[in-house]
Amino acid sequence: MLSKKTKYGLKALTYLASVGTKEPVQIAEIAKHENISQKFLESILLTLRRNGFLGSKKGKGGGYYLIKEPHEIPMTAVMRVLEGPIAMVPCVSLNFYEKCDDCPDEVECSVHKLMLQVRDSALEVYRNNTLADLIS
Amino acid sequence: MLSKKTKYGLKALTYLASVGTKEPVQIAEIAKHENISQKFLESILLTLRRNGFLGSKKGKGGGYYLIKEPHEIPMTAVMRVLEGPIAMVPCVSLNFYEKCDDCPDEVECSVHKLMLQVRDSALEVYRNNTLADLIS
DNA sequence: TATAATGTCTATCGTTTTAGTAGGAATTTC
DNA sequence: GAAATTCCTACTAAAACGATAGACATTATA
Structure with a gap:
């Protein structure tokens, strides 16, 4: 079985790719759009960031964004x-x-x-x- | 990950196929040959029998055997x-x-x-x- | 017919993994 | 300085996994 972690991680990446901009997208927005527990998603996005897939910005207007092009x-x-x-x-x-x-x-x-x-x-x-x- | 159950089950089936005969092979022999916990293997062979892959014979000279040809x-x-x-x-x-x-x-x-x-x-x-x- | 050798079955158990949750610290913007 | 956000650590409940224990049923054969 595919873990929820992978499933949610893929969905989050896809969402960020579909948004297209390099503007940070908030965890809350991703979680809501993809029906994912926000706290769980936090930890997933964190590992994606630590592994070089995502960048992040803290504070107001912060969020996550893709570091590379989807392709x-x-x-x-x-x-x-x-x-x-x-x-x-x-x-x-x-x-x-x-x-x-x-x-x-x-x-x-x-x-x-x-x-x-x-x-x-x-x-x-x-x-x-x-x-x-x-x-x- | 492949479960041990599947791994052991596959190995047991392969062993029975390689033996080739339709003579019953004892659980103990399979377990020993494939380095599998005998008790665990018992339950695996049982499900393989219940699902129509194996036949069994009880008592002395008993054991498991393939019901169909390997191919x-x-x-x-x-x-x-x-x-x-x-x-x-x-x-x-x-x-x-x-x-x-x-x-x-x-x-x-x-x-x-x-x-x-x-x-x-x-x-x-x-x-x-x-x-x-x-x-x- | 007694006995030993086997498979059958049910129940239990310890460990690891999964899928979160809680709570606060750190950072940034306004 | 207040609000909004990510960052981080620790904890936890439930399920799955990988067995193990022990009694029971059946069969061959001496």
Whole structure:
């Protein structure tokens, strides 16, 4: 399952992209427009800022804004920050590789074999989509 | 993340397929060979039996065995039984569809748009793989 | 027919993750 | 200086996960 965090984060990014301006948009406005708990959204926007997707401005007239152009923001990056590894098992992860304790031989492992294909197919989708592709 | 349940279930199925015979294989043997907690594996094999993948025999000389040929067992079916929906959000699920509370319009929704593609790509992988394709 | 070997079933449990909530500190504008 | 905003830390309730325990049912075979 996709976490709410990722879902809300994507929606917030999309909203900011659709607004189009570089003017800061308030958390409250995003939360209201996307039906998200404002406090929860705060923490999500914070991690998006810390990871270089958003800029922010404090005080009156403050808010969040996109740092890059929507077409420069690939879904691979967004998903990795919000949802974590794209692979469903660490032993097929490109960025978060870990060997399985139980599995003596990855080459022979059926789970490895299947999940490698799943990772590749998901990766292709995420690579083919930037934030710009998601606004309608 | 793939659950341990799915991982172990897949490994067990693969092991049964690789053994090849229609003779019952004991839980203990599978558990040992695949480094799985036996008690946990018991419950997994039970759900696989209840869902028509495995047959079982009780008592001495008992165990589990595949009911169908490996090439007749598509990964779509296995994944749905062990892991649940293939879609990452209910609003793009074929078999477990549910509307999102928060989302007023699926057609406009960026999450929907992206996750539809992810579902389709995963589905293609699972449809192209039967249990027979996973044994090496 | 007794016994040992197996699967079946229900209940429970500790840990981790999820999805928030609370409350205040820091910063900026007016 | 007051109001509006983001920033940050800590906490929490509920669910999911990954088992574990123990009794029961069935079967083979000695």
